[in-house]
Amino acid sequence: MNKVRLEAFSDGVLAIIITIMVLEIKIPHGDDLAALKPLIPVVMSYVLSFIYIAIYWNNHHHMMHTVKFVTGDILWANLHLLFWLSLIPFVTGWMGENHFDPLPEAFYGFVLLMSSIAYWILQKRIIKRHGSDSLLARAIGRDLKGKISPVLYFFAICSGFLSQWIAGLIYALVALMWLVPDKRIEIIFKNDPEKK
Amino acid sequence: MNKVRLEAFSDGVLAIIITIMVLEIKIPHGDDLAALKPLIPVVMSYVLSFIYIAIYWNNHHHMMHTVKFVTGDILWANLHLLFWLSLIPFVTGWMGENHFDPLPEAFYGFVLLMSSIAYWILQKRIIKRHGSDSLLARAIGRDLKGKISPVLYFFAICSGFLSQWIAGLIYALVALMWLVPDKRIEIIFKNDPEKK
Amino acid sequence: MNKVRLEAFSDGVLAIIITIMVLEIKIPHGDDLAALKPLIPVVMSYVLSFIYIAIYWNNHHHMMHTVKFVTGDILWANLHLLFWLSLIPFVTGWMGENHFDPLPEAFYGFVLLMSSIAYWILQKRIIKRHGSDSLLARAIGRDLKGKISPVLYFFAICSGFLSQWIAGLIYALVALMWLVPDKRIEIIFKNDPEKK
Amino acid sequence: MNKVRLEAFSDGVLAIIITIMVLEIKIPHGDDLAALKPLIPVVMSYVLSFIYIAIYWNNHHHMMHTVKFVTGDILWANLHLLFWLSLIPFVTGWMGENHFDPLPEAFYGFVLLMSSIAYWILQKRIIKRHGSDSLLARAIGRDLKGKISPVLYFFAICSGFLSQWIAGLIYALVALMWLVPDKRIEIIFKNDPEKK
Numbered sequence: 001m002n003k004v005r006l007e008a009f010s011d012g013v014l015a016i017i018i019t020i021m022v023l024e025i026k027i028p029h030g031d032d033l034a035a036l037k038p039l040i041p042v043v044m045s046y047v048l049s050f051i052y053i054a055i056y057w058n059n060h061h062h063m064m065h066t067v068k069f070v071t072g073d074i075l076w077a078n079l080h081l082l083f084w085l086s087l088i089p090f091v092t093g094w095m096g097e098n099h100f101d102p103l104p105e106a107f108y109g110f111v112l113l114m115s116s117i118a119y120w121i122l123q124k125r126i127i128k129r130h131g132s133d134s135l136l137a138r139a140i141g142r143d144l145k146g147k148i149s150p151v152l153y154f155f156a157i158c159s160g161f162l163s164q165w166i167a168g169l170i171y172a173l174v175a176l177m178w179l180v181p182d183k184r185i186e187i188i189f190k191n192d193p194e195k196k
Numbered sequence: 197m198n199k200v201r202l203e204a205f206s207d208g209v210l211a212i213i214i215t216i217m218v219l220e221i222k223i224p225h226g227d228d229l230a231a232l233k234p235l236i237p238v239v240m241s242y243v244l245s246f247i248y249i250a251i252y253w254n255n256h257h258h259m260m261h262t263v264k265f266v267t268g269d270i271l272w273a274n275l276h277l278l279f280w281l282s283l284i285p286f287v288t289g290w291m292g293e294n295h296f297d298p299l300p301e302a303f304y305g306f307v308l309l310m311s312s313i314a315y316w317i318l319q320k321r322i323i324k325r326h327g328s329d330s331l332l333a334r335a336i337g338r339d340l341k342g343k344i345s346p347v348l349y350f351f352a353i354c355s356g357f358l359s360q361w362i363a364g365l366i367y368a369l370v371a372l373m374w375l376v377p378d379k380r381i382e383i384i385f386k387n388d389p390e391k392k
Numbered sequence: 393m394n395k396v397r398l399e400a401f402s403d404g405v406l407a408i409i410i411t412i413m414v415l416e417i418k419i420p421h422g423d424d425l426a427a428l429k430p431l432i433p434v435v436m437s438y439v440l441s442f443i444y445i446a447i448y449w450n451n452h453h454h455m456m457h458t459v460k461f462v463t464g465d466i467l468w469a470n471l472h473l474l475f476w477l478s479l480i481p482f483v484t485g486w487m488g489e490n491h492f493d494p495l496p497e498a499f500y501g502f503v504l505l506m507s508s509i510a511y512w513i514l515q516k517r518i519i520k521r522h523g524s525d526s527l528l529a530r531a532i533g534r535d536l537k538g539k540i541s542p543v544l545y546f547f548a549i550c551s552g553f554l555s556q557w558i559a560g561l562i563y564a565l566v567a568l569m570w571l572v573p574d575k576r577i578e579i580i581f582k583n584d585p586e587k588k
Numbered sequence: 589m590n591k592v593r594l595e596a597f598s599d600g601v602l603a604i605i606i607t608i609m610v611l612e613i614k615i616p617h618g619d620d621l622a623a624l625k626p627l628i629p630v631v632m633s634y635v636l637s638f639i640y641i642a643i644y645w646n647n648h649h650h651m652m653h654t655v656k657f658v659t660g661d662i663l664w665a666n667l668h669l670l671f672w673l674s675l676i677p678f679v680t681g682w683m684g685e686n687h688f689d690p691l692p693e694a695f696y697g698f699v700l701l702m703s704s705i706a707y708w709i710l711q712k713r714i715i716k717r718h719g720s721d722s723l724l725a726r727a728i729g730r731d732l733k734g735k736i737s738p739v740l741y742f743f744a745i746c747s748g749f750l751s752q753w754i755a756g757l758i759y760a761l762v763a764l765m766w767l768v769p770d771k772r773i774e775i776i777f778k779n780d781p782e783k784k
Contacts, residue, residue, distance in 0.1 A: 005599065005649055011201065012603030015208030020611060022282050023216060027289045031297040050282070054275045061201055076767075079642045086610050086638070093615045101619040179272075207397065211404030218478050219412060223485045227493040246478070250471045257397055375468075403593065407600030414674050415608060419681045423689040442674070446667045453593055571664075 002070040006078060010060060013082050017089060018053040021046060024093030042096035045108075048171060049092040052112065055178045056085060056119070066136040067126055077125045081118040087111045105160045105167050112171065113153040120146055149174055198266040202274060206256060209278050213285060214249040217242060220289030238292035241304075244367060245288040248308065251374045252281060252315070262332040263322055273321045277314040283307045301356045301363050308367065309349040316342055345370055394462040398470060402452060405474050409481060410445040413438060416485030434488035437500075440563060441484040444504065447570045448477060448511070458528040459518055469517045473510040479503045497552045497559050504563065505545040512538055541566055590658040594666060598648060601670050605677060606641040609634060612681030630684035633696075636759060637680040640700065643766045644673060644707070654724040655714055665713045669706040675699045693748045693755050700759065701741040708734055737762055 025042050028035040060081075067074070091111045095104040123146070127137045140146065152174050160167030221238050224231040256277075263270070287307045291300040319342070323333045336342065348370050356363030417434050420427040452473075459466070483503045487496040515538070519529045532538065544566050552559030613630050616623035648669075655662070679699045683692040711734070715725045728734065740762050748755030 002649075005595065007201065008204070008596070009599050009603055009645065011205050012208055012600060013607050015205055016212055016604055016607040018278075019209050019212040019282055020216065020608065022286050023219065023611065024615065025286050027220070027286065027293055029293075031294040031299050033299065036299075047279075050279055054272075057205065058271065061198075075646065076642075082606075083635075083638055086607055090610050090613050090615070097615055098619040103619050103621065103624075203397065204400070207401050208404055211401055212408055214474075215405050215408040215478055216412065218482050219415065221482050223416070223482065223489055227490040227495050229495065232495075243475075246475055250468075253401065254467065257394075399593065400596070403597050404600055407597055408604055410670075411601050411604040411674055412608065414678050415611065417678050419612070419678065419685055423686040423691050425691065428691075439671075442671055446664075449597065450663065450667075453590075 002075075003064065003067055006070055006075065007064050010064075010078060010082065011057070013086065014053060014057045014060070017085055018050060018057075021049055021053075021089040021092055024089055024096070041099045042093075045092045045096035045100070048175065049088050051175045051179070053085065053088065055175065056115070059119070059178070063123065063126065063136060066130070066134065066139060068130060071125075071129055074122070074125050074129060077118070077122040081115065081122050084111055084115040084118050088115075100164045100168055102161045102164060102167075105164055106157045109153050109157040109160065109167065109171065112174075113150055113157065116146070116149045116153060120150070145177060149177075198271075199260065199263055202266055202271065203260050206260075206274060206278065207253070209282065210249060210253045210256070213281055214246060214253075217245055217249075217285040217288055220285055220292070237295045238289075241288045241292035241296070244371065245284050247371045247375070249281065249284065251371065252311070255315070255374070259319065259322065259332060262326070262330065262335060264326060267321075267325055270318070270321050270325060273314070273318040277311065277318050280307055280311040280314050284311075296360045296364055298357045298360060298363075301360055302353045305349050305353040305356065305363065305367065308370075309346055309353065312342070312345045312349060316346070341373060345373075394467075395456065395459055398462055398467065399456050402456075402470060402474065403449070405478065406445060406449045406452070409477055410442060410449075413441055413445075413481040413484055416481055416488070433491045434485075437484045437488035437492070440567065441480050443567045443571070445477065445480065447567065448507070451511070451570070455515065455518065455528060458522070458526065458531060460522060463517075463521055466514070466517050466521060469510070469514040473507065473514050476503055476507040476510050480507075492556045492560055494553045494556060494559075497556055498549045501545050501549040501552065501559065501563065504566075505542055505549065508538070508541045508545060512542070537569060541569075590663075591652065591655055594658055594663065595652050598652075598666060598670065599645070601674065602641060602645045602648070605673055606638060606645075609637055609641075609677040609680055612677055612684070629687045630681075633680045633684035633688070636763065637676050639763045639767070641673065641676065643763065644703070647707070647766070651711065651714065651724060654718070654722065654727060656718060659713075659717055662710070662713050662717060665706070665710040669703065669710050672699055672703040672706050676703075688752045688756055690749045690752060690755075693752055694745045697741050697745040697748065697755065697759065700762075701738055701745065704734070704737045704741060708738070733765060737765075 025039070025046060028039060088111060091104065091108040095101075095108045098104045123136070123140065123143075127134060130136060152170055156167040156170035156174075159170070221235070221242060224235060284307060287300065287304040291297075291304045294300045319332070319336065319339075323330060326332060348366055352363040352366035352370075355366070417431070417438060420431060480503060483496065483500040487493075487500045490496045515528070515532065515535075519526060522528060544562055548559040548562035548566075551562070613627070613634060616627060676699060679692065679696040683689075683696045686692045711724070711728065711731075715722060718724060740758055744755040744758035744762075747758070
C-alpha cells in the first residue's frame with residue numbers, strides 16, 4: 001500500500017523535473033541564426049540532463065519492483081535522492097548559460113555525485129530491510145556501475161578545471177554506461193519463484 | 197506491471213507539457229487593447245500546440261492499450277518521444293513571440309517532424325516485440341496518416357521561408373487530420389477475442 | 393479502462409494549473425511593508441482562482457463518477473474544458489498585476505465564461521451517450537447553477553467597465569454559490585441500485 | 589473510491605510544489621565563486637522548505653491511511669491545507685532573496701503557521717466523521733507535536749524582528765522535531781483487527 005504511493009510520488013517528482021527543465025531554455029529575442037548560437041550549449045546540457053533523469057527514473061522503477069515493504073528510513077532515503085535530483089534543472093540551466101565553464105560544470109558534477117551517493121544509500125537501506133538474500137541484493141550483485149559512477153563524477157569535477165571538454169565527456173560517458181540496459185533485475189525476476 | 201508505470205509517467209510528462217506552455221505567455225504590462233495585440237500570435241501558437249499535445253496524448257493512450265509487455269527498447273523509444281515533445285513549449289513560445297517568423301516557425305516544424313518520427317519508431321518497436329499479427333499491427337494497417345505527417349512537416353519547414361502563412365496552414369491542417377477520431381484501434385479491440 | 397486514464401490526466405492538469413499559478417506571484421524586490429502593497433491584488437486574484445480550480449476539480453470528480461464509458465467526443469469535450477482552464481493562470485496574473493483593471497478583469501471573466509460553457513458541453517455529451525435516464529441526467533436535474541453561472545459571468549464582464557468592484561463581487565459570489573456542496577449526485581448515488 | 593482520487597490529487601499538488609520551488613532559484617549571471625555568494629541564503633531556504641513539504645507529504649500519507657470515507661467538509665479542509673502549502677514556493681523565494689530579513693521571514697512563518705492550523709482542522713474533520721474511537725483519534729492521542737508547532741511558529745514570527753537567527757533556528761528545530769519518525773499510526777495499524 002505504502003509502496004504504491006511512494007512510487008506515484010517519485011514518478012510525479014521525476015516527471016516534473018524532466019519537464020520543467022525546458023523552462024530554463026530562455027526564448028531568444030531574435031529570429032535569425034545568430035540568436036540560436038548561444039542556445040547550443042543550453043540545449044546540449046538539456047539533452048544530457050534529460051538522459052540522466054530518464055536513467056534515474058528507469059533504475060528507480062526497477063529497484064522499486066523488488067521492494068516489498070516501505071519503512072521510515074527507506075521513505076526518507078528516497079526523499080533525499082529526490083532532493084538532489086530536484087537541483088538538476090538549476091545546475092543544468094547554469095552550466096548551459098555559461099557555456100560549460102569550469103565552476104558551473106563542477107557544480108553540475110557535484111549534484112550528479114550527490115545523487116549517485118543518495119541512490120546508493122537508498123539501495124543499502126532497502127537491502128538492509130529485505131535481507132542480504134533478497135531480490136535486490138542478488139540483482140545488483142557487486143554493483144560495479146554504482147561504485148564506479150561516483151568515482152568518475154569526482155574525477156570529472158577535478159578535471160573540469162583543466163579542461164571543460166574532458167569533464168563534459170566523462171559526464172556523457174557515464175550516462176552512456178547506464179544507458180546499456182540493466183537486465184540483472186529483470187532476469188532474476190523471471191527466475192524467482194517467490195514473485196509471481 | 198511495467199506498463200502501468202510507463203503510462204503514468206508518460207501521462208504525467210504530457211500533462212505537465214500541456215500546462216506549463218501557458219507560462220510562456222508572458223503577462224502584458226499594459227491594461228488596454230494595445231497591450232493585447234502582440235499576444236495574438238502567442239495565443240495562436242499556444243492553441244496549435246495544445247491541440248498537438250492533446251492528439252499525442254490521445255494516440256499514445258490508444259497505442260498503449262495494445263501493449264502487453266514493456267521491454268527496454270520500448271521504454272527508451274517512449275522516452276525519446278517524450279524528449280521531442282518536451283521541446284514543444286520552447287518552440288511554441290519562440291514562434292509566438294516572433295510572430296511566426298520563418299526561422300522559429302521552421303524550428304517548430306522540426307520539433308513536430310522529430311516527434312512524429314519518434315512516434316513511428318516507438319510504434320515499430322512495439323510491433324516488433326508483439327508480432328506482425330499483433331493488435332497494434334492490425335490496427336494501424338497501412339498507417340497512412342503516420343506516413344504522410346512527416347512528409348507534410350518537411351514540406352512546411354521548407355515552404356515557411358517562402359511564406360509563413362503556407363507553413364502555418366500546413367501545421368493546422370495536419371492537426372485537423374489527426375483530430376478526426378482514429379477508430380481503428382477501438383474497432384479491432386471490440387472484435388478481439390483475446391482481450392476481454 | 394479508458395475512464396481511469398482520462399481522470400488521471402485531468403487530475404494531473406488541474407493539479408498543475410492550481411500549483412503553477414503561484415509562479416505568477418513575482419517575488420517583490422524590497423523587504424519592507426511598502427513592497428507588499430502591490431501584492432495585495434495579486435494575492436486576491438490568486439485566492440479567487442484557487443477556489444475556482446478547486447470547484448472545477450470537485451465537480452469534475454463528481455461528474456466522472458457517473459461516467460461508465462468514454463467515447464471520442466467525451467474525450468475531446470474534456471480536453472476543450474482543460475484548454476480554457478489552462479488559461480486561468482495567465483488571466484489571474486494579468487488581472488492581479490493590473491489591480492483588477494476593466495480590460496484584464498473582462499478577460500478573466502471571459503475565460504470563466506468559456507470554461508463554464510465547456511463544462512456544460514462536456515455534461516451534454518456525457519448525458520447524450522449515457523441516456524437521458526442516466527445517473528448524471530437525473531443528478532443534475534434542471535441544473536440551475538450551471539445555467540445561471542454563464543449569465544452572471546457575462547453580466548460581470550459588461551459591468552466591469554462601469555465598476556471593477558461590481559465585477560469582482562460577482563466573480564466571488566458565483567464561486568461562493570458553487571462552494572455550497574452539491575449533494576445531488578452523492579444522494580442519487582446512494583439510492584442507485586445499479587451502482588454498488 | 590473518493591479517497592483514491594483525493595490522495596492522487598494531493599500527491600500531485602505536493603509533488604509539483606516541492607519541484608517548482610527550484611524555479612525560484614534564479615540562475616546567477618556570473619560563473620565564479622562571487623556569483624555563488626547570494627545563492628547561499630536562497631539554497632538554505634530551499635532546503636528548509638523541501639524538508640517541510642516532505643514532512644507534510646509523509647504525515648498526510650499516514651493520516652489518509654486511516655480515512656475510510658471522504659465527505660464534502662473533509663475534501664474542502666484538504667483543499668484549504670493545499671492552499672497554504674501552495675504559497676510556500678513564493679515565501680521561500682522571497683525569504684531567500686532577502687537573506688532571511690525580518691519581514692519575509694515573518695511571512696514565511698505565517699504561511700507555516702496557517703498550514704499547521706489547516707492540517708489541524710483537516711485532522712479534526714476526519715476524526716469528527718470517523719468517531720472519537722476511530723483509528724486516527726487513537727493514533728494521534730494527545731497530539732503534542734501538532735499543538736506545540738503553531739505556538740513555536742508564532743513565537744518565531746515575533747522573535748524574528750529581534751533576531752533573524754533565532755527565528756530561522758526555530759523553523760529548523762520544528763522541522764527536526766517532525767523528522768523523528770511518527771510511529772504512532774503505524775503501530776496502531778499493526779494492532780488493529782478491523783483493518784487487514
